[in-house]
Amino acid sequence: MNTLSRLEQANDNAAAFWLAQARAHGWRYRIRPDWTAVRCARTPDDPPRLLVTRRYAEPKPLEAELAELIEEWEAVRFTVEDPYGGLDLTGLGAARMPAMPVMTREPGPVEGASAALPARAEARGGGVLTVDEALDGDTFALVERAVVDGFPLPARQPWTRGGALPENLLGEAGCRAWLGRVDAAVAGACLTYDDGRVTGVYWVATLPAHRGRGVAGAVLRTALAHAHPDRPASLVATSLGEPLYRRLGFTEQARTSWWIRTPADS
Template identity: 75%
Template sequence: MKTNRRLEQANDNAAAFWLAQARTHGWRSHVRPGLTAVRCARTPDDSQRFVVTRPYVEPADVEKQLAELLDAWETVCFTLEDPYGGLDLTRFGAARLPIMPVMVREPGPVEGAPAGLPATVRAHGGGTLTIDEALDGDTFALVERIIVDGFPLPARQPWTRGDALPTRLLREPGCRAWAGRLDGAPAGACLTFDDGSATGVYWVATLPDQRGQGVAGALLRTALAHAHPDRPATLVATAAGEPVYRRLGFTAQAPTCWWSRTSSSR
Protein backbone atom coordinates (compact mmCIF):
# COMPACT_ATOMS: atom_id res chain seq x y z
CA MET A 1 0.00 0.00 0.00
CA LYS A 2 1.11 3.57 -0.69
CA THR A 3 2.19 5.75 2.19
CA ASN A 4 1.02 9.30 2.87
CA ARG A 5 3.70 11.20 4.76
CA ARG A 6 1.23 13.47 6.53
CA LEU A 7 -1.02 10.56 7.46
CA GLU A 8 1.90 8.59 8.86
CA GLN A 9 2.99 11.66 10.83
CA ALA A 10 -0.49 11.83 12.33
CA ASN A 11 -0.40 8.11 13.16
CA ASP A 12 3.04 8.38 14.76
CA ASN A 13 1.93 11.36 16.83
CA ALA A 14 -1.13 9.50 18.12
CA ALA A 15 1.03 6.51 19.02
CA ALA A 16 3.58 8.73 20.78
CA PHE A 17 0.82 10.50 22.72
CA TRP A 18 -0.54 7.20 24.01
CA LEU A 19 2.96 6.03 24.92
CA ALA A 20 3.44 9.26 26.89
CA GLN A 21 0.25 8.48 28.79
CA ALA A 22 1.50 4.94 29.40
CA ARG A 23 4.69 6.30 30.98
CA THR A 24 2.69 8.71 33.11
CA HIS A 25 0.28 6.07 34.42
CA GLY A 26 2.81 3.23 34.60
CA TRP A 27 0.94 1.18 31.98
CA ARG A 28 2.49 -1.54 29.86
CA SER A 29 3.00 -0.84 26.19
CA HIS A 30 4.18 -2.72 23.14
CA VAL A 31 5.49 -1.29 19.88
CA ARG A 32 5.64 -3.49 16.80
CA PRO A 33 6.31 -2.42 13.22
CA GLY A 34 3.10 -0.69 12.17
CA LEU A 35 1.23 -1.22 15.46
CA THR A 36 1.48 0.52 18.84
CA ALA A 37 -0.41 -0.91 21.81
CA VAL A 38 -1.04 0.49 25.30
CA ARG A 39 -2.47 -1.59 28.13
CA CYS A 40 -4.56 0.99 29.99
CA ALA A 41 -4.96 -0.55 33.41
CA ARG A 42 -6.86 1.74 35.76
CA THR A 43 -9.56 -0.91 36.14
CA PRO A 44 -9.84 -4.51 34.82
CA ASP A 45 -12.32 -3.43 32.13
CA ASP A 46 -10.47 -0.27 31.10
CA SER A 47 -10.25 0.08 27.33
CA GLN A 48 -6.87 -0.90 25.87
CA ARG A 49 -5.61 1.25 22.97
CA PHE A 50 -4.17 0.11 19.65
CA VAL A 51 -2.96 2.44 16.88
CA VAL A 52 -2.13 1.13 13.40
CA THR A 53 0.64 3.39 12.15
CA ARG A 54 1.64 1.99 8.75
CA PRO A 55 -0.06 0.48 5.69
CA TYR A 56 -0.38 -3.29 5.71
CA VAL A 57 -0.59 -5.75 2.83
CA GLU A 58 -2.31 -8.54 4.72
CA PRO A 59 -4.98 -7.52 7.27
CA ALA A 60 -4.68 -11.02 8.74
CA ASP A 61 -1.14 -10.22 9.90
CA VAL A 62 -2.34 -7.22 11.91
CA GLU A 63 -5.29 -9.16 13.28
CA LYS A 64 -2.92 -11.96 14.39
CA GLN A 65 -0.77 -9.45 16.29
CA LEU A 66 -3.89 -8.00 17.88
CA ALA A 67 -5.12 -11.44 18.92
CA GLU A 68 -1.78 -12.21 20.58
CA LEU A 69 -1.85 -8.98 22.59
CA LEU A 70 -5.50 -9.35 23.58
CA ASP A 71 -4.72 -12.81 24.91
CA ALA A 72 -1.50 -11.80 26.68
CA TRP A 73 -3.13 -8.79 28.32
CA GLU A 74 -6.42 -10.57 29.10
CA THR A 75 -8.17 -7.64 27.45
CA VAL A 76 -11.88 -7.09 28.02
CA CYS A 77 -12.36 -3.74 26.26
CA PHE A 78 -10.32 -2.10 23.55
CA THR A 79 -10.30 0.63 20.92
CA LEU A 80 -8.27 0.26 17.74
CA GLU A 81 -7.53 3.07 15.27
CA ASP A 82 -7.17 1.82 11.68
CA PRO A 83 -6.48 4.72 9.26
CA TYR A 84 -6.17 2.28 6.36
CA GLY A 85 -9.63 0.73 6.70
CA GLY A 86 -8.77 -2.87 5.80
CA LEU A 87 -9.43 -4.64 9.09
CA ASP A 88 -12.57 -6.47 10.12
CA LEU A 89 -12.61 -6.95 13.88
CA THR A 90 -16.12 -8.31 14.22
CA ARG A 91 -14.70 -11.74 15.08
CA PHE A 92 -13.15 -10.10 18.16
CA GLY A 93 -16.57 -8.84 19.24
CA ALA A 94 -15.76 -5.27 18.21
CA ALA A 95 -18.09 -2.81 16.52
CA ARG A 96 -17.01 -0.24 13.95
CA LEU A 97 -17.53 3.34 15.05
CA PRO A 98 -18.55 6.14 12.64
CA ILE A 99 -15.82 6.94 10.13
CA MET A 100 -13.85 10.09 10.98
CA PRO A 101 -11.24 11.98 8.95
CA VAL A 102 -7.59 12.29 9.90
CA MET A 103 -6.89 15.96 9.26
CA VAL A 104 -3.67 17.94 8.86
CA ARG A 105 -2.91 21.64 8.89
CA GLU A 106 0.24 22.63 7.05
CA PRO A 107 2.84 24.73 8.92
CA GLY A 108 2.29 28.46 8.90
CA PRO A 109 0.83 31.44 10.72
CA VAL A 110 -2.60 31.07 12.30
CA GLU A 111 -4.94 33.74 10.99
CA GLY A 112 -6.69 35.67 13.75
CA ALA A 113 -4.59 34.17 16.54
CA PRO A 114 -3.64 36.53 19.39
CA ALA A 115 0.06 37.21 19.79
CA GLY A 116 0.44 36.77 23.53
CA LEU A 117 -0.79 34.72 26.46
CA PRO A 118 -3.24 34.82 28.04
CA ALA A 119 -5.27 35.50 24.89
CA THR A 120 -8.49 37.49 25.13
CA VAL A 121 -11.12 37.42 22.37
CA ARG A 122 -14.79 38.28 22.04
CA ALA A 123 -17.19 35.35 22.33
CA HIS A 124 -20.01 34.94 19.84
CA GLY A 125 -22.52 35.95 22.48
CA GLY A 126 -20.61 39.07 23.42
CA GLY A 127 -18.76 37.78 26.47
CA THR A 128 -15.01 37.63 26.94
CA LEU A 129 -13.10 34.45 26.17
CA THR A 130 -9.72 34.07 27.87
CA ILE A 131 -7.40 31.31 26.64
CA ASP A 132 -4.23 30.40 28.49
CA GLU A 133 -1.76 27.55 28.81
CA ALA A 134 -2.06 25.30 31.85
CA LEU A 135 1.30 25.47 33.59
CA ASP A 136 0.40 24.44 37.15
CA GLY A 137 -1.40 21.55 38.76
CA ASP A 138 -4.61 23.37 39.58
CA THR A 139 -5.07 24.71 36.04
CA PHE A 140 -4.24 21.32 34.56
CA ALA A 141 -6.87 19.78 36.85
CA LEU A 142 -9.34 22.28 35.39
CA VAL A 143 -8.36 21.12 31.90
CA GLU A 144 -8.88 17.52 32.96
CA ARG A 145 -12.33 18.24 34.41
CA ILE A 146 -13.46 20.11 31.29
CA ILE A 147 -12.33 17.22 29.07
CA VAL A 148 -13.98 14.58 31.27
CA ASP A 149 -17.29 16.48 31.39
CA GLY A 150 -17.22 18.25 28.02
CA PHE A 151 -15.71 15.75 25.59
CA PRO A 152 -17.06 13.74 27.42
CA LEU A 153 -15.26 10.72 28.93
CA PRO A 154 -18.09 8.74 30.56
CA ALA A 155 -15.73 6.09 31.95
CA ARG A 156 -13.99 8.78 34.00
CA GLN A 157 -17.18 10.34 35.37
CA PRO A 158 -17.69 11.55 37.99
CA TRP A 159 -14.44 13.44 37.58
CA THR A 160 -11.68 12.58 40.04
CA ARG A 161 -8.57 14.75 39.95
CA GLY A 162 -5.64 13.00 38.30
CA ASP A 163 -7.58 9.88 37.30
CA ALA A 164 -7.73 10.59 33.56
CA LEU A 165 -4.84 13.04 33.21
CA PRO A 166 -2.28 13.03 36.03
CA THR A 167 -0.44 16.33 36.49
CA ARG A 168 2.86 14.64 35.67
CA LEU A 169 1.66 14.29 32.07
CA LEU A 170 2.66 17.97 31.76
CA ARG A 171 6.25 16.90 32.36
CA GLU A 172 6.21 14.67 29.30
CA PRO A 173 8.25 16.41 26.56
CA GLY A 174 5.97 18.01 24.00
CA CYS A 175 2.75 17.80 26.03
CA ARG A 176 0.91 21.09 26.61
CA ALA A 177 -2.57 21.89 27.88
CA TRP A 178 -4.87 24.82 27.13
CA ALA A 179 -7.81 26.15 29.11
CA GLY A 180 -10.56 28.52 28.04
CA ARG A 181 -12.78 30.60 30.32
CA LEU A 182 -15.87 32.58 29.34
CA ASP A 183 -16.32 35.63 31.56
CA GLY A 184 -14.18 33.82 34.13
CA ALA A 185 -16.15 30.57 34.11
CA PRO A 186 -14.60 27.29 32.82
CA ALA A 187 -15.58 26.82 29.18
CA GLY A 188 -13.23 24.64 27.12
CA ALA A 189 -9.92 22.83 26.96
CA CYS A 190 -7.61 20.78 24.77
CA LEU A 191 -4.19 19.16 24.73
CA THR A 192 -1.41 19.38 22.17
CA PHE A 193 1.45 16.94 21.78
CA ASP A 194 4.58 17.75 19.81
CA ASP A 195 6.78 14.78 18.92
CA GLY A 196 9.41 16.75 17.01
CA SER A 197 7.77 16.07 13.65
CA ALA A 198 4.16 17.17 14.08
CA THR A 199 1.89 18.67 16.72
CA GLY A 200 -1.16 16.57 17.49
CA VAL A 201 -4.36 18.08 18.86
CA TYR A 202 -6.36 15.97 21.32
CA TRP A 203 -9.57 16.12 23.33
CA VAL A 204 -10.91 19.45 22.15
CA ALA A 205 -13.81 19.92 24.57
CA THR A 206 -16.39 22.57 25.36
CA LEU A 207 -18.66 22.31 28.39
CA PRO A 208 -22.30 21.79 27.32
CA ASP A 209 -23.56 25.10 28.75
CA GLN A 210 -20.82 27.08 26.97
CA ARG A 211 -21.27 25.77 23.44
CA GLY A 212 -22.06 28.06 20.54
CA GLN A 213 -19.75 30.80 21.85
CA GLY A 214 -16.72 30.09 19.64
CA VAL A 215 -14.76 28.44 22.44
CA ALA A 216 -13.27 25.61 20.37
CA GLY A 217 -12.10 27.93 17.59
CA ALA A 218 -10.47 30.32 20.03
CA LEU A 219 -8.75 27.44 21.84
CA LEU A 220 -7.39 25.99 18.62
CA ARG A 221 -6.17 29.31 17.21
CA THR A 222 -4.29 30.01 20.42
CA ALA A 223 -2.84 26.52 20.82
CA LEU A 224 -1.76 26.25 17.17
CA ALA A 225 -0.13 29.68 17.26
CA HIS A 226 1.91 28.88 20.36
CA ALA A 227 2.62 25.16 19.97
CA HIS A 228 5.12 24.95 17.10
CA PRO A 229 3.31 26.64 14.20
CA ASP A 230 6.38 25.66 12.16
CA ARG A 231 5.24 22.02 12.19
CA PRO A 232 2.18 20.36 10.65
CA ALA A 233 -0.73 19.98 13.06
CA THR A 234 -2.73 16.74 13.11
CA LEU A 235 -6.01 15.54 14.58
CA VAL A 236 -8.92 13.16 14.12
CA ALA A 237 -12.15 15.09 13.64
CA THR A 238 -15.61 14.29 14.90
CA ALA A 239 -18.56 15.33 12.76
CA ALA A 240 -19.23 18.25 15.09
CA GLY A 241 -15.64 19.45 15.08
CA GLU A 242 -14.78 19.05 11.40
CA PRO A 243 -16.26 22.40 10.21
CA VAL A 244 -14.28 24.24 12.90
CA TYR A 245 -11.06 22.53 11.86
CA ARG A 246 -11.62 23.23 8.17
CA ARG A 247 -12.02 26.94 8.93
CA LEU A 248 -8.65 26.80 10.63
CA GLY A 249 -6.98 25.31 7.55
CA PHE A 250 -7.09 21.59 8.29
CA THR A 251 -7.66 19.25 5.35
CA ALA A 252 -8.67 15.60 5.37
CA GLN A 253 -5.90 13.11 4.59
CA ALA A 254 -7.80 9.84 4.97
CA PRO A 255 -10.86 8.40 6.66
CA THR A 256 -9.98 6.42 9.75
CA CYS A 257 -11.92 3.44 11.04
CA TRP A 258 -12.09 2.97 14.80
CA TRP A 259 -13.16 -0.36 16.28
CA SER A 260 -14.42 -0.66 19.84
CA ARG A 261 -15.19 -3.61 22.07
CA THR A 262 -16.97 -3.00 25.35
CA SER A 263 -17.38 -5.36 28.28
CA SER A 264 -20.96 -6.08 27.23
CA SER A 265 -19.81 -7.41 23.85
CA ARG A 266 -16.96 -9.58 25.03
Protein backbone atom coordinates in the same frame (compact mmCIF):
# COMPACT_ATOMS: atom_id res chain seq x y z
CA MET B 1 15.65 8.90 1.83
CA ASN B 2 12.36 7.68 3.27
CA THR B 3 9.95 10.59 3.65
CA LEU B 4 6.91 9.95 5.81
CA SER B 5 3.52 10.93 4.50
CA ARG B 6 1.39 13.36 6.45
CA LEU B 7 -0.85 10.42 7.42
CA GLU B 8 2.08 8.43 8.77
CA GLN B 9 3.29 11.48 10.69
CA ALA B 10 -0.18 11.91 12.19
CA ASN B 11 -0.27 8.21 13.11
CA ASP B 12 3.14 8.43 14.78
CA ASN B 13 2.11 11.50 16.76
CA ALA B 14 -1.02 9.78 18.06
CA ALA B 15 1.03 6.75 19.08
CA ALA B 16 3.58 8.99 20.83
CA PHE B 17 0.82 10.82 22.70
CA TRP B 18 -0.63 7.55 23.99
CA LEU B 19 2.84 6.39 25.01
CA ALA B 20 3.26 9.63 26.97
CA GLN B 21 0.01 8.84 28.77
CA ALA B 22 1.27 5.31 29.43
CA ARG B 23 4.41 6.70 31.06
CA ALA B 24 2.42 9.20 33.11
CA HIS B 25 0.03 6.53 34.38
CA GLY B 26 2.56 3.69 34.63
CA TRP B 27 0.73 1.57 32.06
CA ARG B 28 2.16 -1.29 30.01
CA TYR B 29 2.66 -0.76 26.29
CA ARG B 30 3.89 -2.55 23.19
CA ILE B 31 5.63 -0.96 20.19
CA ARG B 32 5.90 -2.67 16.82
CA PRO B 33 7.02 -1.27 13.45
CA ASP B 34 3.45 -0.93 12.18
CA TRP B 35 1.38 -0.59 15.37
CA THR B 36 1.51 0.63 18.96
CA ALA B 37 -0.61 -0.57 21.88
CA VAL B 38 -1.18 0.88 25.34
CA ARG B 39 -2.70 -1.17 28.17
CA CYS B 40 -4.91 1.49 29.75
CA ALA B 41 -5.49 0.07 33.20
CA ARG B 42 -7.27 2.42 35.56
CA THR B 43 -9.72 -0.43 36.17
CA PRO B 44 -9.44 -4.13 35.18
CA ASP B 45 -11.83 -3.80 32.24
CA ASP B 46 -10.43 -0.54 30.82
CA PRO B 47 -9.91 -0.98 27.07
CA PRO B 48 -6.38 -1.10 25.65
CA ARG B 49 -5.80 1.36 22.81
CA LEU B 50 -4.18 -0.14 19.71
CA LEU B 51 -3.11 2.19 16.90
CA VAL B 52 -2.13 1.00 13.43
CA THR B 53 0.62 3.33 12.19
CA ARG B 54 1.70 1.87 8.84
CA ARG B 55 -0.04 0.46 5.80
CA TYR B 56 -0.15 -3.34 5.80
CA ALA B 57 0.01 -5.59 2.74
CA GLU B 58 -2.42 -8.17 4.10
CA PRO B 59 -4.80 -7.67 7.05
CA LYS B 60 -4.86 -11.26 8.34
CA PRO B 61 -1.36 -11.37 9.90
CA LEU B 62 -2.00 -8.04 11.64
CA GLU B 63 -5.40 -9.21 12.87
CA ALA B 64 -3.70 -12.29 14.33
CA GLU B 65 -1.04 -10.16 16.08
CA LEU B 66 -3.67 -7.90 17.63
CA ALA B 67 -5.77 -10.88 18.73
CA GLU B 68 -2.72 -12.44 20.41
CA LEU B 69 -1.98 -9.24 22.31
CA ILE B 70 -5.60 -8.79 23.41
CA GLU B 71 -5.58 -12.36 24.75
CA GLU B 72 -2.22 -11.83 26.48
CA TRP B 73 -3.49 -8.67 28.18
CA GLU B 74 -6.78 -10.41 29.08
CA ALA B 75 -8.67 -7.41 27.73
CA VAL B 76 -12.44 -7.54 28.11
CA ARG B 77 -12.78 -4.37 26.04
CA PHE B 78 -10.50 -2.81 23.45
CA THR B 79 -10.29 -0.01 20.89
CA VAL B 80 -8.37 -0.36 17.63
CA GLU B 81 -7.72 2.61 15.33
CA ASP B 82 -7.13 1.58 11.71
CA PRO B 83 -6.51 4.51 9.34
CA TYR B 84 -6.12 2.10 6.42
CA GLY B 85 -9.54 0.51 6.75
CA GLY B 86 -8.66 -3.07 5.87
CA LEU B 87 -9.08 -4.88 9.20
CA ASP B 88 -12.07 -7.01 10.10
CA LEU B 89 -12.26 -7.58 13.86
CA THR B 90 -15.81 -8.91 14.02
CA GLY B 91 -14.32 -12.31 14.87
CA LEU B 92 -13.04 -10.76 18.11
CA GLY B 93 -16.50 -9.50 18.99
CA ALA B 94 -15.75 -5.91 17.95
CA ALA B 95 -18.03 -3.48 16.16
CA ARG B 96 -16.84 -0.99 13.55
CA MET B 97 -17.75 2.58 14.41
CA PRO B 98 -18.39 5.31 11.79
CA ALA B 99 -15.07 6.34 10.27
CA MET B 100 -13.59 9.70 11.29
CA PRO B 101 -11.20 11.86 9.25
CA VAL B 102 -7.53 12.08 10.11
CA MET B 103 -6.71 15.70 9.27
CA THR B 104 -3.51 17.70 9.00
CA ARG B 105 -2.68 21.39 8.64
CA GLU B 106 0.43 22.76 6.99
CA PRO B 107 2.70 25.11 8.99
CA GLY B 108 1.86 28.77 8.89
CA PRO B 109 0.12 31.68 10.57
CA VAL B 110 -3.23 31.07 12.26
CA GLU B 111 -5.82 33.60 11.15
CA GLY B 112 -7.47 35.36 14.08
CA ALA B 113 -4.98 34.07 16.68
CA SER B 114 -3.48 36.38 19.27
CA ALA B 115 0.29 36.78 19.34
CA ALA B 116 0.23 37.17 23.13
CA LEU B 117 -0.91 35.02 26.03
CA PRO B 118 -3.44 35.03 27.47
CA ALA B 119 -5.38 35.50 24.25
CA ARG B 120 -8.50 37.64 24.65
CA ALA B 121 -11.61 38.00 22.49
CA GLU B 122 -15.31 38.66 22.83
CA ALA B 123 -17.37 35.52 23.27
CA ARG B 124 -20.44 35.10 21.11
CA GLY B 125 -23.42 36.14 23.18
CA GLY B 126 -21.31 38.42 25.33
CA GLY B 127 -18.52 38.09 27.85
CA VAL B 128 -14.73 38.06 27.68
CA LEU B 129 -13.20 34.87 26.30
CA THR B 130 -9.61 34.22 27.36
CA VAL B 131 -7.29 31.34 26.48
CA ASP B 132 -4.03 30.59 28.25
CA GLU B 133 -1.61 27.74 28.68
CA ALA B 134 -1.96 25.53 31.76
CA LEU B 135 1.45 25.56 33.41
CA ASP B 136 0.72 24.26 36.92
CA GLY B 137 -1.09 21.34 38.47
CA ASP B 138 -4.16 23.22 39.61
CA THR B 139 -4.77 24.76 36.18
CA PHE B 140 -4.09 21.43 34.48
CA ALA B 141 -6.76 19.89 36.72
CA LEU B 142 -9.22 22.45 35.29
CA VAL B 143 -8.21 21.33 31.79
CA GLU B 144 -8.77 17.71 32.79
CA ARG B 145 -12.22 18.45 34.19
CA ALA B 146 -13.19 20.41 31.06
CA VAL B 147 -12.20 17.39 28.93
CA VAL B 148 -14.00 14.85 31.12
CA ASP B 149 -17.22 16.88 31.30
CA GLY B 150 -17.06 18.64 27.94
CA PHE B 151 -15.81 16.04 25.49
CA PRO B 152 -17.32 14.15 27.34
CA LEU B 153 -15.69 11.03 28.83
CA PRO B 154 -18.56 9.14 30.55
CA ALA B 155 -16.24 6.42 31.85
CA ARG B 156 -14.31 9.05 33.82
CA GLN B 157 -17.41 10.68 35.35
CA PRO B 158 -17.82 11.82 38.00
CA TRP B 159 -14.51 13.59 37.54
CA THR B 160 -11.70 12.85 40.00
CA ARG B 161 -8.45 14.77 39.80
CA GLY B 162 -5.77 12.85 37.94
CA GLY B 163 -8.10 9.99 36.97
CA ALA B 164 -8.06 10.78 33.24
CA LEU B 165 -5.07 13.08 32.78
CA PRO B 166 -2.55 12.90 35.64
CA GLU B 167 -0.63 16.06 36.47
CA ASN B 168 2.73 14.51 35.60
CA LEU B 169 1.60 14.34 31.97
CA LEU B 170 2.69 17.99 31.88
CA GLY B 171 6.21 16.76 32.58
CA GLU B 172 6.25 14.77 29.34
CA ALA B 173 8.32 16.62 26.76
CA GLY B 174 6.09 18.05 24.05
CA CYS B 175 2.84 17.86 26.03
CA ARG B 176 1.03 21.17 26.59
CA ALA B 177 -2.48 22.07 27.75
CA TRP B 178 -4.72 25.03 26.92
CA LEU B 179 -7.63 26.38 28.94
CA GLY B 180 -10.45 28.65 27.77
CA ARG B 181 -12.54 30.77 30.14
CA VAL B 182 -15.56 33.04 29.65
CA ASP B 183 -15.63 35.80 32.26
CA ALA B 184 -13.23 33.70 34.39
CA ALA B 185 -15.49 30.61 34.29
CA VAL B 186 -13.90 27.47 32.78
CA ALA B 187 -15.41 26.98 29.32
CA GLY B 188 -13.21 24.63 27.28
CA ALA B 189 -9.79 23.11 26.74
CA CYS B 190 -7.49 21.02 24.58
CA LEU B 191 -4.09 19.34 24.69
CA THR B 192 -1.28 19.41 22.16
CA TYR B 193 1.60 16.97 21.77
CA ASP B 194 4.70 17.88 19.78
CA ASP B 195 6.96 14.98 18.81
CA GLY B 196 9.59 17.04 16.99
CA ARG B 197 7.94 16.70 13.57
CA VAL B 198 4.22 17.26 14.10
CA THR B 199 2.04 18.93 16.72
CA GLY B 200 -0.98 16.76 17.42
CA VAL B 201 -4.19 18.24 18.82
CA TYR B 202 -6.22 16.16 21.29
CA TRP B 203 -9.31 16.38 23.48
CA VAL B 204 -10.78 19.61 22.08
CA ALA B 205 -13.71 20.12 24.46
CA THR B 206 -16.29 22.75 25.34
CA LEU B 207 -18.47 22.58 28.44
CA PRO B 208 -22.19 22.34 27.59
CA ALA B 209 -23.07 25.72 29.12
CA HIS B 210 -20.64 27.49 26.78
CA ARG B 211 -21.25 25.76 23.46
CA GLY B 212 -21.94 28.00 20.50
CA ARG B 213 -19.88 30.87 21.93
CA GLY B 214 -16.68 30.36 19.93
CA VAL B 215 -14.76 28.64 22.72
CA ALA B 216 -13.40 25.68 20.75
CA GLY B 217 -12.23 27.91 17.92
CA ALA B 218 -10.45 30.29 20.29
CA VAL B 219 -8.77 27.47 22.21
CA LEU B 220 -7.63 25.75 19.03
CA ARG B 221 -6.37 28.94 17.38
CA THR B 222 -4.34 29.77 20.46
CA ALA B 223 -2.89 26.27 20.71
CA LEU B 224 -1.93 26.20 17.02
CA ALA B 225 -0.36 29.67 17.19
CA HIS B 226 1.74 28.97 20.27
CA ALA B 227 2.58 25.24 20.10
CA HIS B 228 5.18 25.11 17.30
CA PRO B 229 3.34 26.89 14.45
CA ASP B 230 6.40 26.04 12.32
CA ARG B 231 5.34 22.38 12.25
CA PRO B 232 2.39 20.59 10.63
CA ALA B 233 -0.55 19.92 12.95
CA SER B 234 -2.68 16.79 13.08
CA LEU B 235 -5.92 15.59 14.67
CA VAL B 236 -8.78 13.13 14.32
CA ALA B 237 -12.04 15.00 13.79
CA THR B 238 -15.47 14.29 15.18
CA SER B 239 -18.42 15.21 12.98
CA LEU B 240 -19.12 18.22 15.21
CA GLY B 241 -15.57 19.51 15.08
CA GLU B 242 -14.77 18.88 11.41
CA PRO B 243 -16.28 22.14 10.01
CA LEU B 244 -14.20 24.20 12.45
CA TYR B 245 -11.03 22.31 11.59
CA ARG B 246 -11.57 22.82 7.87
CA ARG B 247 -12.02 26.55 8.42
CA LEU B 248 -8.67 26.60 10.20
CA GLY B 249 -6.93 24.95 7.26
CA PHE B 250 -7.01 21.24 8.13
CA THR B 251 -7.48 18.80 5.25
CA GLU B 252 -8.39 15.13 5.31
CA GLN B 253 -5.64 12.55 4.81
CA ALA B 254 -7.67 9.39 5.45
CA ARG B 255 -10.72 8.14 7.31
CA THR B 256 -9.79 6.01 10.29
CA SER B 257 -11.91 3.03 11.30
CA TRP B 258 -12.41 2.48 15.01
CA TRP B 259 -13.12 -1.06 16.14
CA ILE B 260 -14.56 -1.23 19.65
CA ARG B 261 -15.40 -4.24 21.79
CA THR B 262 -17.64 -3.45 24.74
CA PRO B 263 -19.31 -6.71 25.79
CA ALA B 264 -22.73 -6.16 27.33
CA ASP B 265 -21.88 -8.39 30.26
CA SER B 266 -18.54 -6.71 31.06
